Amino acid sequence: MRIGIIGAGALGGMFAALFARAGHDVEATARGAGLAAIREGGIRLSGGYGSTHAIIAANETLTVRPDLVLLCTKAQDGEAALAANADVIDGVPVVVVQNGLEGVDTAARLLPRSTCYGLLSIVAANYTEPGVVRVTATAQSYLGRGDGEPDAECTRLAAVLSDAIPVIAIPGFRGAQWTKLTVNMLNAVPAIVGQSVQEVIADRGLRRVVTASMRECVRVGIARGVRFGTLQGLDDRMLRRLARSPLRVAQAVPRRLAARMGDVPNLGSTQQSLRRGQPTEIDFLNGAVVREASLARVDAPVNAALVALVHEVERGGYLPRERVLAVLGG
Template identity: 65%
Template sequence: MRIAVIGAGALGGTFATLLSAAGHDVSVTARGAGLAAIRERGIRLEGGFGRAAARPTALERLVETPDLALVCTKAQDAEEAIRDNAAVLDGAAVIVIQNGLDGVDTATRLLPGSDCFGALSIIAANYTEPGLVTVTTAAPTYLGRGTGPADAATRHWQEVLAGAVPCRTIDNFVGAQWTKLVVNMLNALPAITGLSVQSVVAHRGLRRVMTLSMREAVRVGMRRGIRFGAMQALDDVRLRLFSLLPAWAGQVLPLRMRARMGTVPNLGSTLQSVTRGQRTEVDFLNGAVVREAAVAGISAPVNHRLTALVHEVEQRGSFLGPDEVLARFSRSR
């Protein structure tokens, strides 16, 4: 099958390599050093899925319509990437593998002739260098669309992906996007401090802030009428219960997440963007909680502060120490 992967970073590189190993004809889009490295050496994968290598066709833009396209860019780059490739993408099946809440809607709006799906990947991977990806957590990807049960088309593409990478269909995809958004509250503090996710969770003060941001995200989702989807041992009942817990008790949630990560440092996608000098997707993670809160007529002060601090780190080019981060939250009360 001809499969195009738009965005050959950590996640896109993982999918491209594993799909190539499964026998598919894979092309990828990339830019700059990443494009040059893939053209010269291909993509190398190491870590959780073992060692693998692939030499996909590497392009700045797609030149022919694939059977299936995976959009694996960061959320902030998705619209531009889809527009750049719309002439050949429209009419193909498209799976948006992305954080945030907007990806599938964006693809559907820009590609009216395409059948569009969303995927939530729990794979944690580091873009070690151009053309080299290290998987720190090998985990499933969840495929679906809408708020109802998975349909026949979703099950078909799940079978295609499952031949290369662990993939499951998921009902109530929109609710699952919100569940993943809660999980992605892990990302901001590593980007602010330069610490791994595990190190942030191990720090008592930072863990409390992380817990508050997660609880705030759940409460905003509830005000927006969301029924949270079930994934990674989280579901609507558990998250609603979590929303009622005091901060000291709610910290069990990030602690359990850290336990599932293992010992290999998980840098988080937002920190990886900061270290590469790239714009982060914080506006589509913590910033999405702030926007949804405004629609619901409430505030989200913890996520508002985290969003601002990530942007501060982006602009200044240096991290904040844990004590300074906690002092900023103390002054904002």
């Protein structure tokens, strides 16, 4: 099968290398130093899915019509990347591998002849050097769209994607997106203070801020009528209990998530963007909570404050933990 990967960063580079290893014909898009590195030396993958060195075609946009497309850019780059490749990929099945809530709808709007699905990946992958990806934690990934049962095409694509990593087709994808969004509340605080997720969760004060952002995310989802999907050991019952719990009790959830990451320091995707000198996707993570809260006519002050702090870090570098603790008033 000919597979196009739009955005050969951490997850995109991982998928490109693993699909090439499985014998598929892969073309990936990249820019700048990443594109130059892939053209010169391919993609070197190590970690949880083993080591491989994949030599693949790489260009700024896809040059040959693929049989399947994976959109793996950061959420803020997705619309522009799809528009740049639309002439080649409209009518081709598209799998959106992005954080946030909006990617599948954006793809369907820009590619009216394509069938578009979302993939929720909990795989942790570091991409801090062009052309080099290290998988620090493996996990099942979840394919779907909307609120209904997976259709036959979704099931077929899950089998194809499983040539790279384990993927299952799931019902109630929108609810699972909200659960993933809650998990992604682990990103902002590490990015602000320049520490790993594990270090942040080990810090009592910072852990309280992370917990508050997760609890607020779930409360907004409930206000929007969401039934949360099962993901990363979390489910609708557990998250609704999180929404009702005081912070001292609710902290068990981020502790559990950090423990699942193991001992290898997890920087989170937001901090990885900062270390590469790139804009983060914070407006599609904590910022998505703020937008959804506005639609539900409720407030999301914790997440609004974290969005502002991450943008401050983008402009001037890491901030002291006291700035984060001030989110909760001291």
